[in-house]
Amino acid sequence: MSLRNAVMAALLDGESSGYDLAKAFDASVANFWICTPQQLYRELDRMEADGLISARTVEQERRPNKRLFSLTERGREELTGFTSGPHKPTAIRDELLVAVLAADRGDVEGVLASIRERKQWAEAKVARYERLRAKLLDGRSEEDFLATAERVGPYLTLLRGLSFERDNVRWCARSLTVLERRGARLDAPG
Amino acid sequence: MSLRNAVMAALLDGESSGYDLAKAFDASVANFWICTPQQLYRELDRMEADGLISARTVEQERRPNKRLFSLTERGREELTGFTSGPHKPTAIRDELLVAVLAADRGDVEGVLASIRERKQWAEAKVARYERLRAKLLDGRSEEDFLATAERVGPYLTLLRGLSFERDNVRWCARSLTVLERRGARLDAPG
DNA sequence: CTCACATACTCAACTTGTTGACTAGGTCGA
DNA sequence: TCGACCTAGTCAACAAGTTGAGTATGTGAG
Structure with missing residues (x-):
């Protein structure tokens, strides 16, 4: 379930589209958690269904529409709960x-x-x-x-x-x- | 497919049972590849089906029987092929x-x-x-x-x-x- | 004018990895 | 002799991660 939490942590900076999150992941979260765009989109859908994030669709000219996601109050609570631990140690897998x-x-x-x-x-x-x-x-x-x-x-x-x-x-x-x-x-x- | 290769690398030391491999993994391979015993047993079955390893059953007194696995010639070739690369870089996932x-x-x-x-x-x-x-x-x-x-x-x-x-x-x-x-x-x- | 690349996704199939329960005897210490 | 742990696994279900293709438009380079 840590992808969820990584996404929520990334959304602490403000709302973002799936596409931008994928890029942001690549730029910062990727230090310690990687995922494919497909994984992200799927997880975002689930998180929305679970009420952790909310989406608003922004219509754009000359570009496909996009959906901007932001953390809900529930999402914030979940994330805080997650930070309380515990967290399993990991090994290099290379x-x-x-x-x-x-x-x-x-x-x-x-x-x-x-x-x-x-x-x-x-x-x-x-x-x-x-x-x-x-x-x-x-x-x-x-x-x-x-x-x-x-x-x-x-x-x-x-x-x-x-x-x-x-x-x-x-x-x-x-x-x-x-x-x-x-x-x-x-x-x-x- | 790297679990396969990790298992084959572990079998370079000689034949081993699934149970012993699980422990060996814990002791040495675990530096860089972790897996649960269940994953190991499943993978061993598949590898045997694919002809990468062969098994012989050893009957034991006062202990459950065990199956000892060893690398086949094909397994050795596969492993050598794997070492030739390429290998995807990884990130910490923690x-x-x-x-x-x-x-x-x-x-x-x-x-x-x-x-x-x-x-x-x-x-x-x-x-x-x-x-x-x-x-x-x-x-x-x-x-x-x-x-x-x-x-x-x-x-x-x-x-x-x-x-x-x-x-x-x-x-x-x-x-x-x-x-x-x-x-x-x-x-x-x- | 075409071709590659960027935006912004969706769908489907598959492989890997995780979790928990179960079998069944043996050993060892309190 | 009770309970915990060791040996040596099996089975099932699910969650997470990977791969590849498809859709549709716009921009910039050569």
């Missing part, structure tokens, strides 16, 4: 790690290529999160921001996404070193 | 982060309690991974291990799990500081 686990008995070169690709991807993510962070801080020091901002939740979750990707970069680099050195030794043993 | 995102408009005390609990949980995980690491190294230095071990995949994935949980601990500590300080200020503003 195909690449499965591949690395099996690398010694698989296609080592292929795994190396995948790690290199992932490293680049993670570096791009880090850069992106850094930009988002700068945007949130908006010139203020972190200390200043934390003291004055209305909400710190989005900042804290951004930090988690940031350090996760930094960690990915470090681990990729380390694994590359280990697997490359090993490959070299296996090619020319002794 | 309820606690959803709660932190909404913390400012929710039950801050509840969120703080959840973070404290998570921190302890992550610290326990770190301790456990450290023990697993010491066991893998078995007295050797890391350098020595990486040079001589038959497989390094399990070690590299363990490192990833370890640094993930360390990162969790750090982030929890940081978030607690921020949210507690903030709570104190809101209680006694000015």
Whole structure:
């Protein structure tokens, strides 16, 4: 049920269409919760049926109509209830790690290529999160921001996404070193 | 389909029963892929039907019979094919982060309690991974291990799990500081 | 003038993952 | 000898997540 809660958390910033939510998810919530647009639309329908959000249709010229969703009082209550916990711990669930686990008995070169690709991807993510962070801080020091901002939740979750990707970069680099050195030794043993 | 591949990777160590796999998953693969026993048994049945693994039933006295699964040649090929990639990147998917995102408009005390609990949980995980690491190294230095071990995949994935949980601990500590300080200020503003 | 891309969705089918209950004997401590 | 936990699973139902296609219009680049 956490997609529901993630959507409600995203709607704390104000009303939004499904389409915009999908993009917003991509830009901020995606640090820690990803979903496809289809999943979103389906969930939004259910949430409306459950009275957690309400929709108003906005007619547009030269564009398809859109439905703007906003949190209802019930939605706010549900969300507060959710924040009270408890929350199950999670683990990383990553195909690449499965591949690395099996690398010694698989296609080592292929795994190396995948790690290199992932490293680049993670570096791009880090850069992106850094930009988002700068945007949130908006010139203020972190200390200043934390003291004055209305909400710190989005900042804290951004930090988690940031350090996760930094960690990915470090681990990729380390694994590359280990697997490359090993490959070299296996090619020319002794 | 990654559960399949995770199972095959686990079977690289030799044949195992569903029950033992469930425990092994809990002990090592769980760093990066979790699943319930039910999911495992279902997947094992399908994999057998698909010819990726073969089973032999072992009759036991004083214990229920068990079925030992081992990789077939086809399974090995599939796994090697999988290691060649590509592998989709993942994001953290964590309820606690959803709660932190909404913390400012929710039950801050509840969120703080959840973070404290998570921190302890992550610290326990770190301790456990450290023990697993010491066991893998078995007295050797890391350098020595990486040079001589038959497989390094399990070690590299363990490192990833370890640094993930360390990162969790750090982030929890940081978030607690921020949210507690903030709570104190809101209680006694000015 | 065409082609790709953006807006703003809907529908359907499928695969994965979760939850809870059930079977049935064995072991171990208080 | 009672209750809790271990071994080694099975079955069913449901919730969540993925994939691919389809609809309809508008804008901007080459």
